[in-house]
Structure formats: C-alpha cells, structure tokens
Amino acid sequence: VELKEVAAGGNAVKTETGVIPEKPERQLRPNIDPLKFINGFLNKGIHCALLEVTKDDDPLEPIKQILKKTDVAILDWQMHGDSGNKAIELLLSLLPVSEKAELRLIIIYTEEKSFAAILPEIIQPKLVEIGIKNGVLDKSNCKYLNGHTKIVVLKKENGKKTDFSVSDEELPGRIIEEFTEITKGLVSNTVLKAVSVIRRNTHNLLGTFNKNLDAAYLAHRAMLLTPEDSELLL
DSSP: OOOBOOOSTTOOOBBSSSBOOOOOOOOOOOOSOHHHHHHHHHTTTOOOOOOOOOSTTOOOHHHHHHHTTOSEEEEESOSSSOTTHHHHHHHHHHSOSSSSOOSEEEEEEEOOTTGGGIIIIIIHHHHHHTTOOOOEEOTTSSEEEETTEEEEEEEEOSSOOOTTEEOTTTHHHHHHHHHHHHHOSHHHHHHHHHHHHHHHTHHHHHHHSOGGGHHHHHHHHHHSSSGGGHHHHO
8 A cells, every 4th residue: 555645734644544534623612702701890890800811721820819719619510521511620719728618719610511519429428538527518519618718619501400500691690699699797798898999999908108208217216226117106
C-alpha cells in the first residue's frame, strides 16, 4: 500500500490507508446568553462579572484570587465536561482554613439531572477531607451552611419546575433571597448597612485621610516621650 500524506485542516497524520484526523479541540457550548445574564444582575443593582475557563489547561489561580473578593460566586458544574473537578477546586479555594467561616454565598449552577446528589455525595466528602465537618446539610440536599458560608445547588431550568430549578432571568432574584437568609437579623443588617456605607465612601475616606497628613502625624510622634503612643491617635 502506498504511503500518503494528506492535509486536513492542519491536523493530520501519515497512515497507510488514508488520514486519521487528530482529536478535535473540545469547543465551548454556551448555554446562557452572557449579556442577558449580566444585565439580569445589573437590573437588581448588582455588579456581576462573567469569567470563562476557555481551555482544559487554563490556570485557575487568577480566578481564585478574583473570587476571594466576591460576596457571591456562581460556578458552572460542568467546565469542558470535567464532571465538577474545576468547580470543586474553585469552591474549596473560597472556604477559610480556620473555623471562623466568612460571609459568602457559593452557587453551583448546573444542568445535571442528578443535581440533588452533588452536595451530599461529592462536595460534602471533599469538605470533610479538608477538616470542615460542622456544616449542616438541608433536608433538600441542595443547601449547605457552615457558619456564614452557604453553598446552594441550583438547576438550570429546562422544563420541569422544582424548588431548586431557576432560569437565567430568575437567578439574580433567587441569589438575593439566598444571601438575605444568611444576613437576616436586626443587628446583622445594621452591620451590613454600615459596611455598605463604608464601601460607597471608600474614595471619600482615602481622599480625606491622604498623604498630606503624614507630616503632622510624624511631628506629633517625634515630640512624644513614647513615640509608639502616636499610633493610638492614628
């Protein structure tokens, strides 16, 4: 048999009988409209950024650093058909090592028919492995609470309606409900309001307490018998 070399889109190998195409690179199959998704949150007054893992070998560290600054993280369960591996890695990176859990809502958003098994059968054993054993799993198997960190599994709505199936349009409202459950209470809402005010006024605060005050602070420090006392005033 005569050897042949045939070009097929730049991905071909030499064979005795023809061409065996190399395995094509797996393509993303978007199942949400990014603009509609972001605008849904925008209409609720919530800033939302959509991040995509575009390749199987994309580093997750930059995404982990961004997620640590968020109040709510929404993770797609299937990223390039990896059965939740990347979602679990990102989720675990958001959980504090200490027992003092942070105020954060983590949503697993999935098309999986067996979505109710994700928390008890896959995620919870992973949490136990890293020493998180005091969390409480809701009877629905779709909510997990550890201190002030809450994990919720929601199914992308595609027909059958359940308490945990949510369309893209309904997702922002549902997230507000789930986040409110964590922070409900007179005292906690007062604190949350205070934090919100500080966030909104960050630029004003930095503009008021600026570098031009350093000279006055250092002069005061230099005149004290115990210079460290100036730190109390600061």
